Amino acid sequence: xxxxxxxxxxxxxxxxxxxxxxxxxxxxxxxxxxxxxxxxxxxxxxxxxxxxxxxxxxxxxxxxxxxxxxxxxxxxxxxxxxxxxxxxxxxxxxxxxxxxxxxxxxxxxxxxxxxxxxxxxxxxxxxxxxxxxxxxxxxxxxxxxxxxxxxxxxxxxxxxxxxxxxxxxxxxxxxxxxxxxxxxxxxxxxxxxxxxxxxxxxxxxxxxxxxxxxxxxxxxxxxxxxxxxxxxxxxxxxxxxxxxxxxxxxxxxxxxxxxxxxxxxxxxxxxxxxxxxxxxxxxxxxxxxxxxxxxxxxxxxxxxxxxxxxxxxxxxxxxxxxxxxxxxxxxxxxxxxxxxxxxxxxxxxxxxxxxxxxxxxxxxxxxxxxxxxxxxxxxxxxxxxxxxxxxxxxxxxxxxxxxxxxxxxxxxxxxxxxxxxxxxxxxxxxxxxxxxxxxxxxxxxxxxxxxxxxxxxxxxxxxxxxxxxxx
Numbered sequence: 001x002x003x004x005x006x007x008x009x010x011x012x013x014x015x016x017x018x019x020x021x022x023x024x025x026x027x028x029x030x031x032x033x034x035x036x037x038x039x040x041x042x043x044x045x046x047x048x049x050x051x052x053x054x055x056x057x058x059x060x061x062x063x064x065x066x067x068x069x070x071x072x073x074x075x076x077x078x079x080x081x082x083x084x085x086x087x088x089x090x091x092x093x094x095x096x097x098x099x100x101x102x103x104x105x106x107x108x109x110x111x112x113x114x115x116x117x118x119x120x121x122x123x124x125x126x127x128x129x130x131x132x133x134x135x136x137x138x139x140x141x142x143x144x145x146x147x148x149x150x151x152x153x154x155x156x157x158x159x160x161x162x163x164x165x166x167x168x169x170x171x172x173x174x175x176x177x178x179x180x181x182x183x184x185x186x187x188x189x190x191x192x193x194x195x196x197x198x199x200x201x202x203x204x205x206x207x208x209x210x211x212x213x214x215x216x217x218x219x220x221x222x223x224x225x226x227x228x229x230x231x232x233x234x235x236x237x238x239x240x241x242x243x244x245x246x247x248x249x250x251x252x253x254x255x256x257x258x259x260x261x262x263x264x265x266x267x268x269x270x271x272x273x274x275x276x277x278x279x280x281x282x283x284x285x286x287x288x289x290x291x292x293x294x295x296x297x298x299x300x301x302x303x304x305x306x307x308x309x310x311x312x313x314x315x316x317x318x319x320x321x322x323x324x325x326x327x328x329x330x331x332x333x334x335x336x337x338x339x340x341x342x343x344x345x346x347x348x349x350x351x352x353x354x355x356x357x358x359x360x361x362x363x364x365x366x367x368x369x370x371x372x373x374x375x376x377x378x379x380x381x382x383x384x385x386x387x388x389x390x391x392x393x394x395x396x397x398x399x400x401x402x403x404x405x406x407x408x409x410x411x412x413x414x415x416x417x418x419x420x421x422x423x424x425x426x427x428x429x430x431x432x433x434x435x436x437x438x439x440x441x442x443x444x445x446x447x448x449x450x451x452x453x454x455x456x457x458x459x460x461x462x463x464x465x466x467x468x469x470x471x
Contacts, residue, residue, distance in 0.1 A: 053264035054257075058182045060266075061255060065178040066171070068256025075170040082163035089156040093142065093149050101135040129338045133328040139321065143348075146315025151308035158302035165295035169467075172291065176464040178254050180457055185247040186265045187453040192240035194445035199237050201417075201438050202230040208424075209431050222431040229435050233442075269452045271403050274459070279393045282466060286389045290467030293385060296378040303374040307367035313360040316352040385465070392462040399455040406444070406451035413437075413444035 056064070066072060108130060113122040142149060206226045212218035249259045287293060323345050325332075330341035353360065420437035423429035463469075 053262040055264040055266045058267040061182050062175050062178050065255045072174050075167045079163050079167045082160040086156040086160040089153050095141040098138045104132040106130050126336045129329050135326045137324040141320045143320055144318040146312035148309045148312030151305045155302045155305035158298045162295040162298035165291040168291035175469050179460045181251040181254050183453045183456050185251050188243040188247040190449035192244050195237045195240045198442040199233045202233050283386050283389050286385050286466045296381050300374045300378055303371040307371050310363040310367040316350055319349045322346040388465045392465040396458040396462050399458040402451045403455050406448040409444040410448045413441040417441045
């Protein structure tokens with residue numbers, strides 16, 4: 001007997017819905033995987049690329065810093081403001097032209113009229129004009145101001161030129177700061193490289209001494225000595241890596257880059273010793289070329305011009321003036337008429353302060369004190385510049401002498417390490433002797449990196465002290 005089982009229509013419907021839901025879930029998972037793949041393919045490589053080292057020479061770093069540094073841009077805006085101020089002051093010597101206008105509504109009154117005998121009606125002399133319109137064009141030209149205008153203009157121009165030299169000095173300081181940060185990063189990278197090499201040496205040494213200890217050729221104390229020295233080297237390795245990070249952020253900050261941007265040093269040091277002129281020749285060159293000395297000299301001239309402007313208040317002030325009136329009614333025209341009429345006048349105005357309770361004397365004293373202050377500041381700056389040049393000169397000579405000594409020290413330390421390692425493997429030297437050789441090699445490498453960077457920085461410092469941007 002055959003049995004037939006009939007599936008209800010509702011069950012068939014649920015089955016179809018279940019299949020559709022499963023297909024939709026599979027489709028959703030596929031889309032999610034595609035989105036994740038898109039992120040991996042597009043976003044992650046871009047993030048990795050953003051963290052790739054940026055290769056820069058020192059000249060490229062300087063150009064980038066000059067373009068992006070906000071402090072230098074602020075200094076440049078000071079120059080623009082000073083130039084605008086000088087232009088504003090120069091306009092005071094030219095004629096001043098003004099235009100003005102007004103409208104007035106008057107209250108109603110009886111017109112002015114006279115009654116003559118035998119005349120039946122009064123005669124109106126001045127009619128009432130209720131709506132009054134007035135316009136005027138005025139021209140004023142200074143003729144003599146007691147030299148106040150000329151001295152004020154001169155002071156503003158001197159100050160503007162001084163601000164320009166301030167910008168040049170700020171630019172020179174920024175270039176030196178970028179060069180210093182660049183070579184300090186190089187120094188940090190070199191130090192890290194030397195420390196990493198020392199750690200590798202110590203690890204190989206530790207492996208050898210442990211093998212010798214297992215063979216009974218070295219004591220446990222020998223192993224501990226190497227382990228302690230390796231721990232010290234790893235601590236130095238951590239410090240060196242941190243120094244690289246700090247130096248990188250310092251350079252990034254000066255260049256206007258994100259602080260986590262890695263920098264690859266593309267320039268190489270030039271350890272050759274440059275021939276130096278006598279120090280007095282450098283001092284004389286700095287006294288005429290340094291932007292800060294030029295700026296200070298111009299500020300002395302500006303203070304002297306300001307003193308002349310203050311003394312100008314003792315003289316009369318003379319102005320030529322003229323006016324053109326176009327009014328309705330025009331008060332100069334009689335009888336009054338309700339119509340526009342033009343009139344004009346020209347005159348010379350003279351003013352003089354007979355007594356102002358000593359204000360002019362006080363202003364003059366202030367200007368004299370400011371002049372002496374600027375003169376003292378110039379002399380102090382000259383002394384400081386001479387000292388800076390002499391110190392930079394001595395630092396460069398010292399750096400030149402240290403480089404060959406440091407290079408010779410590296411050669412000696414490498415040979416000492418080679419001999420100590422050979423003797424140690426032959427059993428003719430102790431582990432302590434090899435440790436001393438490794439430490440000496442590490443110190444010699446650090447000294448050479450420091451000497452090379454100090455030489456480059458000493459060159460840059462001398463160039464900066466002379467008021468130059470580059471040699």
